[in-house]
Amino acid sequence: MMEHDTDLPDISLRLLEIFVEMMRAPTTIKAADALHISQPAVSSGIRQLEAQVGITLFERSSRRLTPTAEAWQLYEEIRPIFTMVRGISRRTRDIRLGLVGRLRIMATPPLGYSTAPRALQKLLNDRPGVSVSFDVRRLDEVIDAVQSGAADIGLAIAQHRMETVNVSLLHRSQMVALVPEESPLARQPSVSASDLSGQPLVGLERDSNLGLLVRKAFDQAGAEYLPHVEVRYCQTAAMLAAHKLGVTVVDPWSARTAPVPGLVERPFTPVCEVRAVMLTRRGVPHSGLVRTFITNLRAAQDEVAFV
Structure with a gap:
């Protein structure tokens, strides 16, 4: 007839921890110091463990505890368990400090091709x-x-409030004009919508967030917004402007990602403020890894000089 496990002793993991340390330490004082408990607590723990397992684990003589043969057998059995526990403790610490794990990042092109790679480089190096x-x-x-x-x-780059996610401001800046370096506009301290009216213009799609922002600035200045070419992304607009297809107005992150030869960047007026933001899920606390990446993001953004 098969025996049931109900006859097995109920062994405390804490008492086993005291036992393991006692097997490693030369005295109860050293074991107590390693465990950050008192010497009497060590002696008491050993007695409790012996009572639970029904085995004499230490011979007591001259105020010393000498392991028995049974103690050495038990120690060899449970030592791998505490090696694994220490490994789990180290892993837990690394997770808490953001030293390990997987980070999932998604970005729109302006920050995805500028600030994010700087922050990622720092994160992965460290x-x-x-x-x-x-x-x-x-x-x-x-x-x-x-x-x-x-x-x-x-x-x-987001201008409006969002009800479905947390939004944290990373940086405020303003849209910039990219004009040919040989153009008279390149010699001006800033370029206005009126200055660009009548010029060949590479514009952003009218239904895009930044496209609507630029169009409102032209309306405010009483200037016509008539792009010869419309594109969705600011990097595309900068590339086409570099190929002499027209002047353009883009966000400063896109303008600074890879400065295009032959183009000069100037502040655009009326001022169109743009906000770089970080989005996180509502109701979910930041992990150590996310907190570390956010710190790197802010540091990376501070390294970039904008108008």
């Missing part, structure tokens, strides 16, 4: 145990990914 999933998408996709938990953090 924490080689971290892996990263990184993607560049449109704003609505970034918001959806953060809201659903598919991304831990989102980065975007």
Whole structure:
């Protein structure tokens, strides 16, 4: 007939910890110091463990505890358990400090090609145990990914409030004009919508956030907004402007990602403020890894000089 486990002793993990330390330490004083408890607590713990397992683990003589043969057998059995526990403790510490784990980032192109790579470089240099999933998408996709938990953090140029995700400001700046260096406009301290009226213009799509912002600035100045070419992304607009297809107005992150030869950057007026923001999921506390990346993001942004 099979025996039931109900006859097995109920052994305390804390008492086993005291036992393991006592097997390693030459005296109860040393074991107590290592465990940050009193010497009587060590002696009491050993007696309790012996009572639980029904085995004499130490011979007591001249105020010393000498392990018995049974103690050495038990020690060899449980030593791997405490090696594993120490490994778990180290892993837990590394997770808490953001030294290991996987970080999922999604960004719109302006920050995805400028600030984010700087922050990622710092993160991965300091924490080689971290892996990263990184993607560049449109704003609505970034918001959806953060809201659903598919991304831990989102980065975007966003002007409006968002009800579905947490929004933290990273940096405020303003739109800039990119004009040919040989143009008279390049000699001006700033370029206005009126200055660009009548010029060949590479514009942003009218239904995009930044496109609407630039169009409102032209309306405010009483200037016509008539792009010869419309594009969705500011990097595309800068590239086309470099190929002499027209002047353009873009966000400063896109303008500074890879400065285009032959173009000069000037502040655009009327001022169009743009905000770089970080998006995180509502109701979910930041992990140590996310907190570390946010710190790196702010440091990376401070390294970039904007108008």
